[in-house]
Amino acid sequence: MHFLLFGFLILPAIATANTDACYGSNVILAPSADHRPVPWGTPSIHFSLNGIPTTCCDSIEEIRTALDDIDDEILGLLNRRAAYVREATRFKSTRESVNVPSRNEAVLKRAEQQAVDIGVPVTIVRATIGAILNSSVPFEQCIVSNLGVLIRFEADSPV
Numbered sequence: 467m468h469f470l471l472f473g474f475l476i477l478p479a480i481a482t483a484n485t486d487a488c489y490g491s492n493v494i495l496a497p498s499a500d501h502r503p504v505p506w507g508t509p510s511i512h513f514s515l516n517g518i519p520t521t522c523c524d525s526i527e528e529i530r531t532a533l534d535d536i537d538d539e540i541l542g543l544l545n546r547r548a549a550y551v552r553e554a555t556r557f558k559s560t561r562e563s564v565n566v567p568s569r570n571e572a573v574l575k576r577a578e579q580q581a582v583d584i585g586v587p588v589t590i591v592r593a594t595i596g597a598i599l600n601s602s603v604p605f606e607q608c609i610v611s612n613l614g615v616l617i618r619f620e621a622d623s624p625v
């Protein structure tokens with residue numbers, strides 16, 4: 467299920483005013499207003515399904531289905547990204563040269579700025595892009611070190 471999202475950020479004015487504080491890098495908690503009747507407000511996701519303007523969501527199940535679809539897309543993107551991370555090892559001669567903190571810092575800064583520009587919650591972008599960068603280092607080091615084993619193994623193998 468792939469939707470063309472549009473007007474994704476057109477939230478009801480009241481919801482926007484109350485929830486802006488959740489889009490920064492440090493989320494600000496307001497006094498608890500728990501135990502409100504649900505669902506509150508009106509559906510806020512607007513997209514085009516086969517050219518027909520559609521609104522979501524009427525149930526938590528609908529939301530979970532959409533989240534599962536999005537997670538599948540993220541996994542596909544992570545697969546592509548990991549392939550390029552692996553490719554980067556071709557340009558690195560030692561395991562120690564894999565991690566380039568200044569590059570990671572620049573990638574994170576750029577993502578945070580884009581998050582602000584696009585309106586993606588910065589707190590989510592910082593945590594996820596940071597985790598992607600941090601977890602890519604041991605992956606890349608693993609490729610480099612096992613490649614070393616493979617090359618030595620091939621060199622040592624009797625013909």
Ligand SMILES: *[C@@H]1O[C@H](CO)[C@@H](O)[C@H](O)[C@H]1NC(C)=O
Nearest residue numbers: 592593594595596597598600
């Ligand atoms: C990534 O690693 C850096 C350096 O160790 C650390 O400061 C940062 O908190 C980590 N980020 C995440 C999201 O784990």
